[in-house]
Amino acid sequence: MRDSLFIIAAFSEATERPPVWMMRQAGRFMPEYWEIKNKYSFLEMCKTPEIAADVTMLPVDLLGIDAAILFSDILVTGEAMGGDLSFTQGVGPKFANPVRSQADIDKLSDNVGDKLQYVADAIKVIQQRLDGKIPLIGFAGAPFTVMSYLVEGGSSKDFKLTKLMLHNEPEMAHQLLSKIATVTADYLNLQIEAGVNAVQIFDSWAQALSWDDYTEFSHNYIQQIISKLNRKDIPVISFCKGSSVFAPLMAEAxxxxxxxxxxxxxxxxKKRLPQGVAVQGNLDPHILYADKKVIKERIHRLFERMKGENGFIFNLGHGIMPDIPFDNVKYAVEVIKEWAP
Known part of the structure; x- marks a missing residue:
């Protein structure tokens, strides 16, 4: 895969056009996704290699993107460690046994490779289906984001309980984050061994943190994880909501x-990042609700701005929303693939 458009751009080498993939590209905006989702629970979809492969392949077959991303969830590590995880339509993920005390942290396991073997199995099925056409991206949730779900017991608007642990019980917070970081590095290496061609670390809730708290409770652990990865020929992507603020620090990892x-x-x-660090992004996903002429104009505006820059992968600034029209997403990919600088 070293000669694929996506991998070349990820390693900051010249490409004839920016490669395209989109976060949440195999998801709820596709009718074909719902045909599968209506038959199985979300966790069944993640844990059944053939079904995970079916969903992973949807944007490959229907959109023609330049990289596939494994269909899974950032919280599978939290579940493997001992979290009682469920997903409810309209509510989202819930951990029935939130982590609030030292005893709760002590109960969590940091040796869980066998419990995540289903992900390795899915990767092997997906790679058979991809047959070398495009790269496959693996991923994991960053320690702070996974911690926030474990501590809050689910999604949160203000991360009050998580921040209370960071501020009142920092040693406990570091123990929890350290365990998650160990699991995350092992998990990403398991994915690399199984055959992914790139990995992305998602810190979905980093924007909840101040600069100092991000440095201490997120960045340091992401740095640890990246330092442990078997990354020869495997590009590593770091994403967080808040990257417009934290990007220079993210690059230090x-x-x-x-x-x-x-x-x-x-x-x-990009100009503020070290030489050789590529950027991915950064179209506002809400643009994909707009008229097609607006979608085209905004993509062209971004591409004109980045003209002549090596190391640029087109993506959204966050994931595709569930009610974005499929035709608009398909049109955006067509505009990108037709781009001639």
């Missing part, structure tokens, strides 16, 4: 690519 949200000028942030 030595990823190959920093994925940027839509709150910043992409060229400006």
């Amino acid at each position: 030595k990823p190959d690519v920093v994925s940027i949200d839509w709150n910043v000028d992409l060229l400006d942030i």
